Amino acid sequence: MRIHKMCLYCNTELTGRTDKKFCDPQCKSAYQYQQRKEQPENFYNRVDNQLKRNRKILKEYNKGGKVTVRAKILNALGFNPKFITHYWKNGKGDTYLFVYEYGFLKKKEHHIEKYVLIKWQEYME
Incomplete structure (x- = not known):
């Protein structure tokens, strides 16, 4: 057969x-x-890809060391604030979320959501 x-x-x-x-x-x-x-895409790859995308966006918009950007601009580019690597709390009690060396603080001014972008500094250790 x-x-x-x-x-x-x-x-x-x-x-x-x-x-x-x-x-x-x-x-x-x-x-x-x-x-x-x-x-389905591997969980690790999804997280890693989103972290890389977030870092690239934060780096692109933070040329001056400390910048404020409307949240909708970053979100439209695929930025997702839920994907971070660590955080830092300043003396005022504000908690900056970081994606590697680029940080952001979400705040609202005149009913508009914004991100204050910063870069990691040695004193933040």
Whole structure:
């Protein structure tokens, strides 16, 4: 009794080697792409990617050392304030959240949400 093996992607009957899984390289590539798309993204990768995105955005908008920016501008670029690496509390009791060396403090002025952006300094140790 002969068993007919089928291509894992397009279901075409396979000929040739007995361990063959795909009829051609295009089907193999399409199958692997489909598998990656269907699997949920690894939690570590999601967190790492968001931290990198946050850092890049904070770095881009904080050229002067201390800057105030409207929250909606950063949020529109994909900034997510829930992803941080550490925090620092100043003498006034304000808690700055940090993404590596770039920090931010969320505040509201005249009903507009803003972020005060700072860069990590040695005295913050």
